[in-house]
Amino acid sequence: MLGAKINSTNYFDRRFLRTRIMIRIINCNLTSPVKVLILTLFFSLFFIGHALADDGRCHDIVGENFDAAPPSAESMSSDRLLSLISSLDEARYDVRALIIMRDCKIVFERYKDGLARQYNHAMYSVTKSISSTLVGALMLQRKIKNLDTPVATLIPKPPGLRGDAWSNAERVTLRNFMQMSSGFDYKHDPVSNPIYDARQDRVALAIGQKFIAEPGTRFNYSDADALMTGTVIASLADRSLLEFAKSTLFEPLHMSNYAWWFPDQGGRFPGGWGLRLRPMDMLKIGQLYLQKGEWNGARIFDERYPDLAWAPGVSNRYGLHWWLGKVNGVPFYFANGFKGQRIYVFPSLRVVAALASSLPDKEEAVVPLSIVTAIIESTDAAHPVDAESDTKLMEAQKAGFHGETRVRQDNQDSPRRF
Template sequence: MRSIAILAATWIVCTGLAHGAEHAPGWGCGGPPDLQDGWTVTAPEAQSVTPTVLCEMGDGVAAGHLPEVDSILVVRHGVLVYERYFNRPHTLSYDAATRHVGNSMTKSVVSLLLGIAVDRGLIKDLDAPVLSFFPEFADLRTPEKERITLRHLLTMTAGLNASVSAQMLSRDHDPDRHAFEQALAREPGAAFEYSNLDTEIIGAILEKVTGKPLDVFAIDELFGPLGITDVDWYRRLGNQRAMSSNGLSLRPRDWAKLGQLVLNRGAWDGKQLVSASWIAQSTSPQVSAPKSFSYGFQWWLGHSAVRDHTVAWTAALGFNAQKLIVIPEYDTIVVFHASRESVQMVTPEIELLNRYILPALL
């Protein structure tokens, strides 16, 4: 019996050391610590989430048997139930205190900011011509460009030349004029085409109607009320405006707060930050998009088939597989971050969602 006890103790110590890189003390296999940052934390089973399935997923990621990610967070019923970080050689070391770039997840945040402007009456009509916000570009008006509306920009159906990249705009000292100088690629409203340019014009309009820099407006009206204090909007256009299509970097727990805001229909801590009607419009299908997706107002809408059941979700998606996924049916938020380039923007983290996280909820 003494030998067995000694062997058991040795196994516990060695196991703890072996997993020390992934688990902070007391975390178990993904149980989040209480950091006093606005999140209530509990064990997964307290929110009807099967912990063994999440443990299997995390251990598979850590061992290299599953898609490689930097972090996974799961929020159920407004409570943080799972949080795990995966550090590998030759990558940054991530933890709960480290910001992670969201890449094009930034676009969905800009949609929330536009909703705030609409709620305040700063923008009265989504179907107003976009060029009405830019009287200084009277010389660029054509009958075709006059038909572009703010709604078209939100749904990426403006018909602008999508080949004008964010990298090009970052060197352009007058990116807004450059955007409207381009010949249209198609009739406004005719079809979806993913475009950084559409979102950059939304950012320009926001600065015009609010009278504030985009990143300052975000801090004052969104991040501040959410208790998000560690913000870096590190990418800029040539005119020094914060990029609307890219560049926002937040801690994973703060990305999750944005998802919870959407799940709460725009409410946070008893205050309506964004109207429920804007959240409903933004996260409803407005136009068909590739790969069985729909698109709302800068939000993606997808679905997963699990156990003969189709689960609908809304997501902010970014390059290198950054994902903020809102699952209303199960009152759940999932956040993925990754540093390695994915073959496609959608994969491989959806495999983790479908094979592990959704079954853990069911």
């Protein structure tokens, strides 16, 4: 399915129905005081319902996919979204999926030609934000009581660790690892760094690094730090990352066609990379944070966890494996993966979005920014909300993205249906 199905009931239908009910109350054979009482009750219930509908949460059960609505029904500008995809198409960027949702209704859904909803995509470092979500779940389960606990008390000593390196694990806390502030001398080099080699004892490698700063004082983006976050999760859950994620997150959210690649010989999955998700399920992760951990009446993590995960750490742009941003004065939070994988959450706009793409470095800087800007501007009153433009947007979505692949591909970059 290349386009989102438009719901037949929109804002204008509801407004018309409300007006008819009001007229019938006024014209009915009742005394004036009774009419006033009924109208007061009716409008009280209406405004309560309207407030609930506009809090960004899903008020119906969400299954494998979200429902859809035209942008105008959710007070978003189709014209602004049309200009966005026109610019993406003109530059032939390799965007493979883009979904935008407001108030739990998909207002935009487009895939690259030949792809559809059921294809999953390599998440790269978006995986880190899913690991953060699992930490939130462990906190709810009281298996993690304090993020400032040294990891030496949370994981078993790796058998491959040499010398007195285990003392390193007594200095670094889980919060340090999640904020990328372990203090270790990590250099990001996916080609030659042995931490990516499944034949190695990755945990021993991560703990055995040399310190160049006191833990908690220096931000240094590190897959080794995220690896340790995943190690703590698996240890406290007493299951693999994949099995814990499946039972705690993927199944409760009715996610499908997911995978977690690159386990080591002991079956340990990396906490910072390797996950594959459908864009629709990326959207669910963002919506889960917008709903402060509640999903279909169940609680995945404590309602306070988003504030904890999105609080600036040692870097004012990074929290607990989530990035922090602001464009046009609007704050937002995002999971960030190599080649242009993103999950965006705009709490003040009640918007979440998912992007899957394969972009070289310069384009990866340009495309996400243009998408974020368009999302923000499409909710601005300065951009017209035109129901007639919804039809044009729907036709544009059906055509699909047709960008050129300008960055080297490997086995994991191919979207898949398992």
